[in-house]
Amino acid sequence: MAEFDLQQLGPQEAYHLVTRIVAPRPIALVSSLDPAGHGNLAPFSYFTMGGSNPPSCIFCPVNTRDGKHKDTLRNVEQTGEYVINVCTRDIAQQMNQCSFPYPPGEDEFDRSGLTRAPSRLVRAPGVAQSPIRLECRLHQILRHGEGPLSSNYVVGQILLVHVQDGLLGPDGRPDDERIGFIGRLGDEFYTEVSPDSLFRMARPDRG
Numbered sequence: 001m002a003e004f005d006l007q008q009l010g011p012q013e014a015y016h017l018v019t020r021i022v023a024p025r026p027i028a029l030v031s032s033l034d035p036a037g038h039g040n041l042a043p044f045s046y047f048t049m050g051g052s053n054p055p056s057c058i059f060c061p062v063n064t065r066d067g068k069h070k071d072t073l074r075n076v077e078q079t080g081e082y083v084i085n086v087c088t089r090d091i092a093q094q095m096n097q098c099s100f101p102y103p104p105g106e107d108e109f110d111r112s113g114l115t116r117a118p119s120r121l122v123r124a125p126g127v128a129q130s131p132i133r134l135e136c137r138l139h140q141i142l143r144h145g146e147g148p149l150s151s152n153y154v155v156g157q158i159l160l161v162h163v164q165d166g167l168l169g170p171d172g173r174p175d176d177e178r179i180g181f182i183g184r185l186g187d188e189f190y191t192e193v194s195p196d197s198l199f200r201m202a203r204p205d206r207g
Contacts (some may be wrong), residue, residue, distance in 0.1 A: 011149040016186065019045075024183025024191045027087040028059045029095050031109075031116075032075035033124045039116075040071045041098050041108035041127070043087065045184035046151075055158040056139065057084065060151050064101070067147045071104050076154055080138040081122035084156075085130035088180040089192050094129070121159045131164040131179055 006014050019025075028047035032040050042061075050056035061073045076082050087095050094112040102108060109116055109125075116125035119135050126133035136156035144151040169175030181193040 015149060019184075020186030023185045025185075026181065027095065027184055028057075029085040029087050029091075029098065029127060029130065030059060030072050030076075030082055031085060031124050031126060032072050032082040033079060034071075034075045034105075035078050037123075038105050039107040039109055039125070040075055041112065041114065042070065042072045043095050043099050044072075047084075050155065056155060057134065057136065057158055058153055058155050059084070060153050062152065063148055063150045065148050067150075069152070073141075073152050073154070076138055076156075077141060079123070081124060082136050082138070082156070083119055083122060083124050083126040084134040084136060085127040086132040086134075086179070087182050088131060089182055090180065091127070091129050092182055092190065117162075119160075126162065131167055132174065133162040134158050135160040135162075 004017055006017070009017065025045040026047050028044045030042055030044060034040070044059045044061055046060035046062070048058055050058055061070045063069060072082070091114065094114050097112040098108040098114075100108075100111070102111060108114075109127075115128035117128035117133070119126055119133075122135045122137070126135070136158055139155045139157050142153040142155065144153065163174055167174050167178050169178070176193065176198060177195045179193070183191045183193070185191055
């Protein structure tokens with residue numbers, strides 16, 4: 001087997017290696033406001049759920065290649081709230097446009113053509129075209145490393161979930177066969193969750 005000693009790799013080399021291994025990754029399209037009310041919308045594929053008592057999730061805006069904090073991180077740190085918008089194939093192109101490094105104060109909603117949807121418990125708007133939106137309150141930011149591409153883990157509590165009509169299954173919960181999630185892979189590749197790509201496995205007995 002090939003071996004890669006990540007202690008000997010630079011940040012860029014490590015990025016290109018690990019993003020091809022830890023995949024597919026769900027995408028959090030995060031909307032936030034700065035204290036003056038200027039908006040920001042950016043995608044993050046370093047995203048997962050945490051526990052459920054309280055319900056929590058984590059996303060990680062890494063520092064830029066010149067070691068600066070991204071607008072999303074600054075907004076969340078200063079206001080303590082944000083919205084995670086679920087990404088599907090229908091909004092993949094607009095999501096990708098939001099990844100362009102626009103200057104601070106330039107709202108990606110306006111550049112991408114996505115529509116603002118009012119939130120109920122936080123000030124930041126959600127994305128109207130996203131089928132599922134999570135209103136979140138910041139719990140903690142955990143920093144790992146310093147300089148370019150170092151990590152800022154944003155741990156948030158999920159306060160309220162919006163689910164588009166028609167996406168709930170017979171049990172009253174979101175139906176994976178109807179949502180159409182997309183996931184991030186390495187390089188410029190993405191994947192789509194379609195009904196024919198799903199399979200079921202019941203939890204095992206003791207065996």
